[in-house]
Structure formats: structure tokens, C-alpha cells
Amino acid sequence: MSIRAIDEAPLNAFHRKLTWACAGGPFLDGYLLSIIGVSLIGMSNELHLTTADESLIGAAALVGIFIGGLCFGAVTDRLGREAMYTIDLAVLVGGSVLSVFATETWQFVILRFILGVAIGADYPIATSLLAEWVPNKHRGRLLGVLILAWYIGAAAAYAVGFVLAEIGGSGTWRWMIASSAVLSALILLMRIGTPESPLWLVNKGRTEDAQKAIERALDRTVPTKELLAASATEQSLQQHGFRDLCRGRYLRRTLFCGLFYMCQITPMFALYTFGPTILGSFGLGDGNDSNLGSALISIVFVLGCLPALRLVDRIGRRPVIVWSFALMVLPLLVLGGGSSLPLAVVVLCFCAYALFSGGPTVLEWTYPNELFPTSIRATAGGVATSISRVGAAAGTYLLPISLSTLGIGVTMLIGAGITLLGWLVSVLWAEETRGRTLAETSALPATQPTASAGERRAKLREDEYEGS
Structure with a gap:
């Protein structure tokens, strides 16, 4: 059972504001993880950081x-x-502000860890909220x-x-960190006043609040009858918990998403790191020009996402992910030729x-939010992120x-192997x-309620409502 008012609604100003x-x-994740790398040069000079200090500061956010x-x-x-949608942004604002005044390595490590926790929490929070508010035919594109x-x-x-x-110069590193505090505060203001997910409310039996x-x-x-029917269907399904992600069909979906x-992300991070070396050949790899x-590297990846945004809702999720992984293997295999390749080919x-x-x-x-029910949707998204x-x-x-022990060629071939594994996982487990509706995509055959059971529950709830 779904809520037609959401699934069939035209896109409006609310959807656009919520997406932004x-x-x-x-x-903020991309900004905070990148700005610390830019500011580390000035930070290291002023605070006399060691290489170990820099590594700790850089790794703290990833652990978080x-x-x-x-x-x-x-x-x-x-x-x-x-x-949670506003609490985690408030933490980002506070952590960013405190980072401006930090003077010791341990302070930066703790604050970066806290910022990382808030970022990691925001992924399942924001994506599940958006998935549960947007119409079916636009869900893949907007989540993308x-x-x-x-x-x-x-x-x-x-x-x-x-x-x-x-x-x-590098002495502006505190201003760089301060910029993240300003951006976090602006996004927090954007989020204030966002209504709760109706699907979550229905799942908890709060139909009037959902309405x-x-x-x-x-x-x-x-209509109250529709919400009562949706609530009855949600309540007739088993209310899943964290352990259900490690069982049966949901285990397969958890493994697929993760x-x-x-x-996808492991070779991408490798190429993301290798990218500045490529651009260095054009005079953009030294000093401040490296920033x-x-x-420019980030913009290239943005451009790569644009065609996929249209295709996921036009031809489907499964063909997009299967063919994309297959095509991703090819350039990595070519890069396996190593440093002898012409620059143009690289x-x-x-x-x-x-x-x-x-x-x-x-x-x-998109997949973590579509393949799991309301009761564990954010949990699944968080696990996939981790x-x-x-x-x-x-x-x-x-x-x-x-790179130092095996060389660039073998390193890229390893990346091709990892990507090929992603293709195999997608061929075997990717669902369309x-x-x-989210109710349809997340349901399992063994746990779907029968129509008569759902109808009986809906009728009972409706009778109770009308008699109150």
C-alpha cells in the first residue's frame, strides 16, 4: 500500500527545496573533506604538524x-x-566553528571525527527523507x-x-575552515521547518500527523481511509530491525548495496588521487594551481553523472548499473599499459x-532507499555507506x-578487477x-501481506476512527 498523494504528485516548490x-x-561532505586538505599546508607550517599529525587529522573524518x-x-x-535531519547539521555548524579556534593536533582530530560522524549520519537521514517524499517517476533522478x-x-x-x-597565501587556512562553518549554517537554515516523512509517521501509526x-x-x-489502509499495511508487515539486514533476502540486498x-568508490578514489598528476602535465599540478x-577533476565527475540522472528513470536502474560497470572496466584496462601510454590516451x-x-x-x-522497508530504510543506507x-x-x-611497489599499470589493472567485481555483483543481484512505489520495491514475497489481511486491518482501523 502506498500514499497516492505523494507517489503521483507533480513536482512543486516543496520538492525542489527539499532536494536542495x-x-x-x-x-558539505565533499567540501569538508577537501577544504582540510587545502588548509593543511598553512596549518602544518603554523602549528608545526608532523606527517603523523596530518595523517591523523585527515583520517579522523573518514573514521567518523x-x-x-x-x-x-x-x-x-x-x-x-x-x-535527526536538523540535529546533525547543528553538529556540523558547531564542529566547524570550534575548528576555527583549535590550536592542538588532538583538538583537530576530535573535531574532525565528530564532523565525520555527523556527515555519515546525514547520508541515511537525508536520503531516506527525500525518497519518502518524492513521486515515483522522479525518485531515481532526485536521489541521484x-x-x-x-x-x-x-x-x-x-x-x-x-x-x-x-x-x-597559506596563512589564510583558518579562513578556509571558517568557510565551512558559514556554509553549514546556511544549509541548516534551509532545513528548518521541513515536515516529517509521512511514510515514517504512517509506519508508527501516526496517521493524523501524516495527513x-x-x-x-x-x-x-x-482521505483518512487511504492513510488508515497504508498504516494497516505497514503494521501488517514485520517491523524489521538491524539484525534483519543480515538475514535472508535482505542480507543479499545489503551485500549488493554495500x-x-x-x-565503485575504491577505484574512483584512486583515480581521484591520480588525477592531479595527469593535470600536472598541463601546468596545473604545482603549488596553488593544484587546487x-x-x-576541474571534480567537475569532470559531475559531467559524468548528468547522463545517468536521466537514464535511471527512463530506462531503469538495472541496465544503467550493469552497463556502466562494464564500460568502466575498459578505460582501466587501457591504463594498465602504464606510464608508457601517450598523455592523450591517459x-x-x-x-x-x-x-x-x-x-x-x-x-x-537510490538502491538502499528503494530495496528496504520504512522500518529499516535509513539503517540500510547507513550500513551501505559504512x-x-x-x-x-x-x-x-x-x-x-x-604505485611505488607495483607501478601505475598494475595498480590500474587492480582497479579494473575491483570494477569487474562490481559488474558481477550487479549482474547477479541488481533489481529493477x-x-x-517504495512499498513495492522493498517488499519481499514471503513478507507481503495478503490482500484480504490488509483489507481487514484497514477496515478495522477505519471503523475505529469513525466510531471515535
């Missing part, structure tokens, strides 16, 4: 994202999307927009870092990979070791969810 507000979390995604998705399913925000945030950080460094939320956001009156995410080059392969990677990229948060960060951390840590 939800995209603020990934934007892992913890935040793993833990706070479940909290969101328990307490609601609306409350969120991942674009990450690259835009990273590009913005490098651009801001470039401008500030040009104006005041008010829909009227407020969409200016549409939902593994394809990890297989401009890194911004740049062409880099651009081809960025273009083809758009498919899995825009589905990183699994992916294992790959991201491993790729970031092992890349320089692999295009154009279907």
Missing part, C-alpha cells in the same frame, strides 16, 4: 563517517527523519542529484582554497571512466603503496525498481 536541503549534506553511517541510520529509523552535490562541494572547496591562497504533513507540504488532502558502492586542477581514459562511472554513482543512495568507506579508506591508503 537534502543535497546540503553531501555538499564509518561510525556515523553504521550507528545513526538505526537511530533515524527509531526517532524519525525530521529530528544528491551525489552530484558531493563533487560540487569538493570543487567549491578547492576553488575557495585557491582564491584565499591567492589573496593571503497534516502532506497537506502542509503538498497542499493535498489525503559491495557495488565499495567497488584549481583538483576542482586523459581520454580518465574522462571515459568519469563519464561511465556516473551510473553506479547516482545509484549509490561498507563503502572501508573501500574508500583502503583505496586511499593502499594507492601510494601500490523503476516506476514502482
